[in-house]
Amino acid sequence: MLTIKNLKARVEDKEILKGINLEVRAGEIHAIMGPNGSGKSTLASVLAGREDFEVTEGSVEFLGNDLLDMAPEDRAREGVFLAFQYPVEIPGVSTTNFLKTALNQIRQHRGQDPLDAVSFLKLMKEKMKLVEIDQSLINRSLNEGFSGGEKKRNEIFQLAMLEPKLAILDETDSGLDIDALRIVANGVNKLKTKDNATIVVTHYQRLLEYIIPDYVHVLYNGRIVKSGTKELALELEEKGYDWIKDTTATTV
Amino acid sequence: MTQIIDKQSKSALQEAFLRYFENSEKLKEPASSFLYELRKNAIHSFEQSGLPGHKHEEYKYTPITRALDKNFDSQDLSLEEVPNPDLLARIKPWLLTNIDANIVVFINGQFSQEHSKIVSSPQDMILKPLSQAFIENKELVEQHFAKQASIESDAFVALNTAFAQEGLFLHVPKGKVVDKPVLVYFINDTTQRRVIVQPRNLYLIGENSQVDLAESFYTVGENPGYQNIVSEIVVAQHAIANYYKIEIEGQQAYHTGTTQVQQAAQSLFNATTVSLSGAMVRNNLNIALDAEHCETHMFGLYMLDQHTHVDNHTIVDHRLPNSFSNELYKGIMDDHSRGVFNGKIYVRPGAQKTNAFQSNMNILLTDDASIDTKPQLEIWADDVKCSHGATTGQIDAEQLFYLRTRGLKKEQARAILLKAFADDVIQNIKVKPLREQLEHIIAARLEKNYQL
Numbered sequence: 105m106l107t108i109k110n111l112k113a114r115v116e117d118k119e120i121l122k123g124i125n126l127e128v129r130a131g132e133i134h135a136i137m138g139p140n141g142s143g144k145s146t147l148a149s150v151l152a153g154r155e156d157f158e159v160t161e162g163s164v165e166f167l168g169n170d171l172l173d174m175a176p177e178d179r180a181r182e183g184v185f186l187a188f189q190y191p192v193e194i195p196g197v198s199t200t201n202f203l204k205t206a207l208n209q210i211r212q213h214r215g216q217d218p219l220d221a222v223s224f225l226k227l228m229k230e231k232m233k234l235v236e237i238d239q240s241l242i243n244r245s246l247n248e249g250f251s252g253g254e255k256k257r258n259e260i261f262q263l264a265m266l267e268p269k270l271a272i273l274d275e276t277d278s279g280l281d282i283d284a285l286r287i288v289a290n291g292v293n294k295l296k297t298k299d300n301a302t303i304v305v306t307h308y309q310r311l312l313e314y315i316i317p318d319y320v321h322v323l324y325n326g327r328i329v330k331s332g333t334k335e336l337a338l339e340l341e342e343k344g345y346d347w348i349k350d351t352t353a354t355t356v
Numbered sequence: 357m358t359q360i361i362d363k364q365s366k367s368a369l370q371e372a373f374l375r376y377f378e379n380s381e382k383l384k385e386p387a388s389s390f391l392y393e394l395r396k397n398a399i400h401s402f403e404q405s406g407l408p409g410h411k412h413e414e415y416k417y418t419p420i421t422r423a424l425d426k427n428f429d430s431q432d433l434s435l436e437e438v439p440n441p442d443l444l445a446r447i448k449p450w451l452l453t454n455i456d457a458n459i460v461v462f463i464n465g466q467f468s469q470e471h472s473k474i475v476s477s478p479q480d481m482i483l484k485p486l487s488q489a490f491i492e493n494k495e496l497v498e499q500h501f502a503k504q505a506s507i508e509s510d511a512f513v514a515l516n517t518a519f520a521q522e523g524l525f526l527h528v529p530k531g532k533v534v535d536k537p538v539l540v541y542f543i544n545d546t547t548q549r550r551v552i553v554q555p556r557n558l559y560l561i562g563e564n565s566q567v568d569l570a571e572s573f574y575t576v577g578e579n580p581g582y583q584n585i586v587s588e589i590v591v592a593q594h595a596i597a598n599y600y601k602i603e604i605e606g607q608q609a610y611h612t613g614t615t616q617v618q619q620a621a622q623s624l625f626n627a628t629t630v631s632l633s634g635a636m637v638r639n640n641l642n643i644a645l646d647a648e649h650c651e652t653h654m655f656g657l658y659m660l661d662q663h664t665h666v667d668n669h670t671i672v673d674h675r676l677p678n679s680f681s682n683e684l685y686k687g688i689m690d691d692h693s694r695g696v697f698n699g700k701i702y703v704r705p706g707a708q709k710t711n712a713f714q715s716n717m718n719i720l721l722t723d724d725a726s727i728d729t730k731p732q733l734e735i736w737a738d739d740v741k742c743s744h745g746a747t748t749g750q751i752d753a754e755q756l757f758y759l760r761t762r763g764l765k766k767e768q769a770r771a772i773l774l775k776a777f778a779d780d781v782i783q784n785i786k787v788k789p790l791r792e793q794l795e796h797i798i799a800a801r802l803e804k805n806y807q808l
């Protein structure tokens with residue numbers, strides 16, 4: 105589904121991604137871990153199409169198309185969804201305000217009929233239940249005065265509404281209490297099919313007890329320096345990142 | 357004393373006004389000697405000050421005199437009416453006639469009985485042409501007319517005072533809460549010729565009363581039109597007045613206007629000024645808080661495109677202690693349009709415990725659009741809370757990106773963000789049909805500009 109080859113990206117003069125290779129197939133869940141500042145959010149942003157980052161080398165293929173060639177909205181329509189680590193506040197715009205247009209644009213792109221107001225509301229009710237989010241929250245100005253957990257839950261609600269093929273969750277677990285974590289994880293698991301895939305960026309093994317990854321990768325200093333199965337996450341939890349930093353230092 | 361007059365900057369139109377006044381019998385009619393005295397003083401003051409040139413401190417960003425000289429001449433001062441049978445059809449889309457409201461229409465400065473509709477009873481509110489009020493409500497009018505708007509402070513106020521003949525007189529008696537809004541339309545019909553009009557309004561909001569009042573300005577026709585308007589509003593103790601000024605003008609429409617407000621103790625005054633189009637517009641909103649415990653809100657939206665130039669000057673003058681004022685003006689400038697904002701807050705020496713806040717936010721959509729913004733705080737009291745801030749920028753890139761990652765086209769995301777920005781002001785309009793009309797116009801504008 106997603107093939108990243110030797111991806112390098114920089115902001116201004118600073119190289120942040122220094123040659124990422126990653127293959128994600130339909131039905132898989134990949135976890136990306138790594139110390140602060142290693143480039144996890146940058147990778148997520150580059151995949152979603154943020155223009156602040158300049159891709160200097162490499163390629164990203166998504167369902168046979170050149171992802172890097174597409175505008176952010178086209179990526180979304182093709183099925184890429186990013187749950188932001190720090191979702192932006194938008195005063196005066198509520199989730200319900202833009203989500204109907206967004207969903208119908210995506211549906212149109214997939215050759216489906218647009219939803220009328222009634223079916224849209226019905227779908228919303230269903231997904232709100234799934235992620236246990238309150239109507240009042242999605243009617244409020246986006247993220248304005250939301251608690252950390254509410255912001256994250258709202259991201260997952262949108263994920264549930266838009267049903268992407270590839271979901272990238274950037275630290276969706278941080279700031280969530282244990283109940284919220286379970287709800288979010290439960291939502292992600294329920295949405296999982298053999299045709300979609302998920303990349304979860306996280307610092308904590310905790311989340312991976314609920315969302316069980318097929319692969320775990322360690323991103324360090326702009327490169328994936330180690331890949332393994334879910335046991336790798338446990339090892340990281342125990343030993344930290346230093347032992348990996350050491351191994352990379354010797355291999356460089 | 358010798359006066360130095362810069363020959364080149366002398367306005368031809370200014371001379372025309374002076375000559376016209378000199379020769380006009382009508383303006384000297386002794387029908388009301390009270391009025392004639394006012395006119396004489398006003399024209400004298402106007403002669404002294406002249407129309408403001410480009411060096412005038414209060415007009416340095418708005419070359420209105422030059423624009424007027426370019427577009428109008430002495431022939432435009434005398435109006436003989438040419439009937440226009442198509443007019444009704446053309447103004448109909450603007451008039452909110454199918455709602456339960458008082459509709460008052462002025463066409464080229466003349467009260468139009470035909471287009472107006474008064475639904476409130478005379479016990480609840482007196483609503484009539486000013487010329488009629490001068491005769492029928494002489495005492496009340498003479499007590500308040502031209503008492504607030506100062507002819508020395510602004511040449512256009514002086515000009516209006518010298519020439520004004522018609523406008524709206526509104527009086528809400530003590531204790532009356534008027535539930536039907538008053539929508540006043542000032543329509544310039546320039547289909548046949550250029551038009552200059554100078555409406556003059558007097559609104560007296562009695563003790564403990566309440567009213568919603570909207571002034572809307574439209575131009576029909578392709579020739580240039582100019583409206584120089586003065587509205588005086590006296591808000592008595594404990595009264596609540598919601599005032600709206602709506603400008604959806606033609607591309608050849610010029611406007612100078614002063615709204616002069618005086619608030620008494622415990623009164624509440626809310627103003628919302630919305631300017632969406634026109635050639636060159638200057639709004640002065642001057643509010644004097646002449647008593648304690650007054651509350652004032654001033655909202656403004658200027659959403660401009662093409663070559664439209666809109667200048668909002670506001671003054672809120674805290675003269676006594678314990679009052680509150682809040683101001684939010686927002687601008688969106690597209691194409692070659694130009695915005696000007698100047699907001700003055702005065703806190704006089706005795707006006708302790710004043711709370712006064714002001715904010716001006718601007719979005720420039722093109723490199724050719726511009727804004728000149730100047731907040732001015734002058735505080736002579738020490739125990740006060742005042743703040744002001746102005747921002748100018750583009751549409752927020754983070755917000756734009758966020759919406760695009762949800763599948764919205766860039767244009768769509770921009771339209772949503774701009775609508776939300778404008779809504780902040782529009783949502784303060786309490787007259788629902790008026791608010792919806794503006795929402796509709798703004799949505800249509802965004803749809804057109806972003807080809808949605």
Ligand SMILES: Nc1ncnc2c1ncn2[C@@H]1O[C@H](COP(=O)(O)OP(=O)(O)OP(=O)(O)O)[C@@H](O)[C@H]1O
Pocket residue numbers: 115118120138139140141142143144145146147156189
């Ligand atoms: N716009 C930017 N300008 C300058 N530097 C940036 C910018 N965006 C990211 N960086 C830098 O790139 C590096 C990687 O940042 P990134 O946000 O991708 O890290 P991360 O792995 O997500 O970290 P965390 O675990 O703290 O979320 C950091 O050093 C960061 O300061």
Ligand SMILES: [Mg+2]
Pocket residue numbers: 144145146189274275
């Ligand atoms: Mg991050």
